[in-house]
Amino acid sequence: MTLRIALIIGPSDRNIPVGFVEAGTVGRARLIVEKDTPAEISNGTALIGWAFHRQSSGVCEHLTAIEVDRLVSSEGAWAIKELWGNFLLFWADPEGRILLLRSPMTGPALFCFEDRDGRAIAFTDLSLARSLGFRLDQPDPERIDAWMRFPLLRGPDAELRGVRELLPGEVIALGSVRPLATSWSPWAHTRRSPARIDPEDLRNKVSRTVSAWSMRFERIQLELSGGIDSSIMAACLAGRRRPWRALTMATSDPDGDERPYARAVAERVGTPLAEWQRPPFGDPMAPLEILRARPGGFGLLGPSDRAYLQGAREFEADAIFTGTGGDNVFGYLTSAAPILDALRYAGPVEAWRAAGDLARLANDNMWRALGYSAKRLLRPPPMWPVDHSLLTRRYARDYPEHPWMADADRASPGQQVYAIKLLIAQPFLDGYDRALAMPMIAPLLSQPIIEFTLGVPSWQWGEGGQNRALARRAFRQDLPEMVIERLGKGRILSVFLPAFEAHRRRLRSYLLDGWLAGAGLLDLEAVGALFADNVRPDPVMVTRILSFADIERWARSVSGHPDVAI
Incomplete structure (x- = not known):
């Protein structure tokens, strides 16, 4: 999210890096921020990022003394109820603890660490934390195993040893590992007897939220695929008076060419459309360009990532908007769980x-x-x-760890499936390097929308046998019929198979002689068999191998050995 900050308790003999300033103190902690970061300390409380008032959706740039009193006395519950956006809040409580709050769903990723000398740091940027004297260069094999065994599940334990991520909606004391009871939970917003939702209510909620986000930035580039989610984003931006445009990318393979849909949407909402050809795939073994506290970067898609950023900069955009999370928010469910919900709440018919x-x-x-x-x-x-394939049992566990799952029995089966699927989007909010170079906003995952959609009857999302049916009905008058009725998606899987074949020999040695292998994570015999000359792995295994390569390049980069194994 480009919010490069650090909050430090304890002495430091390091100078503040060039381009950063000490913004002030929060209790006994010092706040270091990059220049021009949206950060404000008022009444002893730091607000970093973009916040809105819940009732008016008006901009909140700092807290008043009365608001700070309510924040402190409620241990953060006031902010979770009365604010929303992509922000962090830091304050000191009467006991002298430094409390941290990350806004629900889309708040900037914040990582916490305490060293043996009693120094503690909360940081958004790994390079900044290192420059302030924290080594943070030891990947944790057990945590990496969990990331590979439960793909895309981003729990609190980061893959760097001793580092904990403050999950979206959590409130925690710096130096502690246990969130406060005031932390946000999806289960507080699921309804035991859900009432049918009028599509117009969904449309109004989404439109108002996107409009509020739109007012925070002067120039916006929307990444428009022509799918229903990004198209709804375009419809919500249609009345915007300040400059914005859409950008779409197509592959040379027809499966990845969505330009006809993107053109139809751009014409309907009256915005310019930039059409770019997706560049060739990148090197899945290239060292990270930006150090991260958790695996990310997606090496194969690096050139596309850079092209999207180049497009935004050429347009002189100060933010990128995406439809990330739309599948999950608008209930793309293929589970039988909604049938059980319907039986429980609405009867056999x-x-x-x-x-x-x-x-x-x-x-x-x-x-x-x-x-x-x-x-x-x-x-x-x-x-x-859980996916045990290609892994040893050395660090294996059969059940994932995430606070949402511990309390899931508070909801019905369909509500559980809907809420847990929201977690799939989390790694993609900051997974691409362009999200670290420019504000990359995913308005569909905003707290007001999520709290609204958690109350939708789970079976209503797929009525008529159409995925995201409620969202399609809500925006039917705003989008071309060809987009509303489109059920498929553009695919870039065609990129992965040639990439695997092009790098087959290098990938083999990269993984079998690499960090993951040295840590005892990989089943070397099973991995090696996939690279045999007479074997053509299926697409699922190819995707898994390429995801391992991303984790390998992360582990080598953060440990300081980008070209050699441990």
Whole structure:
């Protein structure tokens, strides 16, 4: 999110890096920020990032003395209830603790660490933390194993030894590992008897939220694929008076060419559209360009990442908007769980309809859909899929660790599936380097929208056998029919297979002689078998191998050995 800051308790003999300033103190902690960072310390409380008042959606740049009193006395609950946006709050409580709050869902990633000398730091940027005297160069094999075994699940334990990420919505004391009870939880917003939602109510909620975000930036570039999610973003920006444009990228493969849809949307909302060809895939083994506290960067897509950023800079944008998370927010569910919700809350007739909807959505038949729901009722599946393939059992665990899962029994099966799927989007909010170079905003994941959609009956999202049906109905009058009725997606899987083949020999030695192998994480025999000359791995295994390469390059880069194994 380009918010490069650090909050430090304890002495430091290092000079503040060039380009950074000491913004002030919060209790006994010093706040270091990059120049021009949106950060304000008032009444002993630091607000960093972009915050809005809940009732008016007006901009909040600092807290008044009365607001700080309410923040402190409620241990952060006031801010979670009365503010929203992408922000961090730091304050001292009456006991002298330094409390940290990360705004729900889209708050900037904040990492906490305490060394043996009693110094503690909360930071958003790994390079900054290191320049202030914290080594932070030891990848943790057990935590890396969990990241690979439970793909895309971003829990509190970062993959650097001793580092904890403050998860979205959490409130925690610096130096502690246990969140306060006032932390945000999705289960506080699921309703035991959900009421049907009028599509117009969803439209109003989304439109107002995107409009509030739109007012924070002078020039905006929207990444427009022509899918329903980014198209809804375009519809919400249509009335914007300040400059904005859309940019779409196409692959040479027809599966990845979404330009006809993007053109139709741009014409409908009346905005310029830049059409770029997606550049060739990158080197999946290239060292990281930006050091990160957690794996990210997606080496194969590096050239596309840089092209999106180049486009934004050429347009002189001061923010990039995306439809990230739209699939999850608008309920793209292929689970049988909504059938059980419908039965529980609306009766057998509605459950029968929900089964028919799932059958059409999955290209199956109703009896199999009902069978899946019965099976789920008798033997609920794991909250998160586990993938043991290509890994040893040295650090294996069968169940993931995430605070949302500990309290999931507070919700019905469909509500559980909906809420847990929201976590899939988290690694992509800051996973691309362009998100660290320029504000990259995902308005669809904003707290007011999420709290609203958590109350939608889970079976209403797929009514009529159409994914994201409620969102399509909500914006039907705002978008071209070809986009509203479009069910498929543009795919870039065609990039992955040639990339694997082009780098097959290098990838083999990179992984089998690398950091992950040396740490005892990889099943070397199974990984090696995939690289045999007579083997053509299936796309799932190719994607998994390439994800391992991303983690390998991260581990080598942060440990200071980009070209050699440990």
